[in-house]
Amino acid sequence: MTTSEPTASGPGAWARAENASRRVLLVLCLGLLAWGVGALLAVNLRELLEDTLDRTVETGLGAIVEHWVFQRFWVVFVFAPVCWVAGRFLGGSSLLFVVPGFLTGEAFALALGFLRDGSPFHSWADVAGWAISIVLSLPICFVAFISGGRAFERAQARSLVDAAARKADYDAFIAKANQGAEPPPNPPTEPRS
DSSP states (O other), X not given: OOXXXXXXXXXXXXXXXXXXXXXXXXXXXXXXXXXXXXXXXXHHHHHHTHHHHHHHOOSTHHHHHHHHHHHXXXXXXXXXXXXXXXXXHTOSOSHHHHHHHHHHHHHHHHHHHHHHHSOSOSSHHHHHHHHHHHHHHHHHXXXXXXXXXXXXXXXXXXXXXXXXXXXXXXXXXXXXXXXXOOOOOOOOOOOOO
16 A cells, blocks of 8 residues: 555555655755755845945944845745745645744754854854844744735635636526427438438
8 A cells, every 4th residue: 555545544644754754855945945045146146236335334233234134135035935935835834834944044054154164153142143133034934924824815715716606607507508408309310322
């Protein structure tokens, strides 16, 4: 028996575990993919805007904001749309998608940073800044996932209304066809010679 064959009591434990592992793998891969694409875009965008940013942003709050934007570019501009799509098509709990996906991308970023430069945390201020940047960027992903789920619910409700309208039209057509149903006349047969 394969895991795709239905049973009378529903899918077995093996099938549920297989489906759950596929979902976990999808979530982790989407988080890593979002980090990769976002990192590439952030680096290229930073290089493109380097002269302008170096002239306008020197130190202080502007430098902090600039650093946050390019550090969290992958979360805000790539992972958030991925979260919306996941909410739209996968559904489920936002906590079970956003947190593992984010942690996968973040762990990979920290691992690469550690291999390149050593520990990115040289003081408690670095740890606090990292935590604050996470707190500022994750709510965007949660909102995107929930918004995608609501879009799914609206589309599903709209499709049910459309299906009910089409069924009513079809039922009316069948009723009308059955009322005036007369047997079709037999076509005259031509004598064969």
